Amino acid sequence: MSKNDEFFHKNEYLAYTKERGFIMKNIIRKSITVITVFAIMLTLAMPVTAEAATKKAPKLNKSKVTLTITKKKTKPTVQLKVKNTAGKKVKWTSSNKKVVTVSAKGKVTAKKKGSAVVKAKVGNRTLKCKVTVKDTRKNTSNKPNRNTDENNSNTDNSNTTCQHKWVTKSVDEEVTVIGCQCACGEIFENSEDWHEHRIAAGLNHEHGHGSFSDVDVTKTVTKTYEYCEKCGVRK
Numbered sequence: 001m002s003k004n005d006e007f008f009h010k011n012e013y014l015a016y017t018k019e020r021g022f023i024m025k026n027i028i029r030k031s032i033t034v035i036t037v038f039a040i041m042l043t044l045a046m047p048v049t050a051e052a053a054t055k056k057a058p059k060l061n062k063s064k065v066t067l068t069i070t071k072k073k074t075k076p077t078v079q080l081k082v083k084n085t086a087g088k089k090v091k092w093t094s095s096n097k098k099v100v101t102v103s104a105k106g107k108v109t110a111k112k113k114g115s116a117v118v119k120a121k122v123g124n125r126t127l128k129c130k131v132t133v134k135d136t137r138k139n140t141s142n143k144p145n146r147n148t149d150e151n152n153s154n155t156d157n158s159n160t161t162c163q164h165k166w167v168t169k170s171v172d173e174e175v176t177v178i179g180c181q182c183a184c185g186e187i188f189e190n191s192e193d194w195h196e197h198r199i200a201a202g203l204n205h206e207h208g209h210g211s212f213s214d215v216d217v218t219k220t221v222t223k224t225y226e227y228c229e230k231c232g233v234r235k
Contacts, residue, residue, distance in 0.1 A: 058122040059083045062129050067100070067110040069135040080106040080129055082120050091121040095176045095216060100131050117178060119214070126214050128178075164228040166235055172220050179217030184208050189217050 060082055067076040080102070082090050092102045096116035102108050108118055113135040120127045180194040181187045184201075188194040194212050201209040226235035 056084055056086070058085055058088075058120075058125055058127060060120060060127045060129055064130050064132075065108070066132045066134065067108070069110055069113070069133065069137060071137055075109050075111070077107055077109045078131075080108060080118060080120065082106070082122055082127060085122055088123050093119050093121070093216070095119070095178060099133055119178075162228060162231040162233070164233070164235075165230055166226045167229050168224060168226055170222055170224045173223050174218055174220055176216050176218050179215050180212040181215040182209055183211045187215055187217060188212075189219065 060080060062078070062080060065078050065080075067078060069076060080092075090106065092104060092106050094100050094102045094108075094116050095118075096114065098111060099114035099116040100108050100110055100118065102118050106120065108129075108131060110131075110133040113133050115130065115132045118129045118131055120129075177189060179187055179189045180191050182194055182197060186197065188197065191212070198209045201207075227233060228235075
């Protein structure tokens, strides 16, 4: 091969190599651009979707409320509202009507000291608000107190306030708690009992126990409290 031929082939090879490198650089550059644009679009789209879903979900205006009974306000109230109902009807219930009641429009009224859970059911979604009722009124009685001196005379000039004599007493009372109803229909007092039921059913290869819904469960419990044997008021 002559020097001219060798020179020609060498230049041809260099030109081919440069052209190939240029093509590969363009392919890599375009691929990086496409991937970057796609990543930016995905990042911008995700928060918007999550935010939209949050806005559409039904939501209670309060999740925890404290109502205080006073001499001037014996039946304090609070108005609960559900946002984003999408036109669906709201069903209101109270876990303990002796403590608080709730109207069909979500108005909660305190009855006596204690706590209860007010639930708002919208479609297949249940929203909850814990309501605590306090009572600041003093326990009074028209019965005269029994504080007497050695002459059996009343030492307290005020007969309107009972000088309480507390004694302990145990009683059985019915209470309503929020329990769980398995998809199979069986009702449990708490999710732990339902979970054990589900595991046992799985070991026996039984189906239809994969979910549960909240349900009111009434049960009898023994409560111990102190009451005044003079006027009968509870402590």
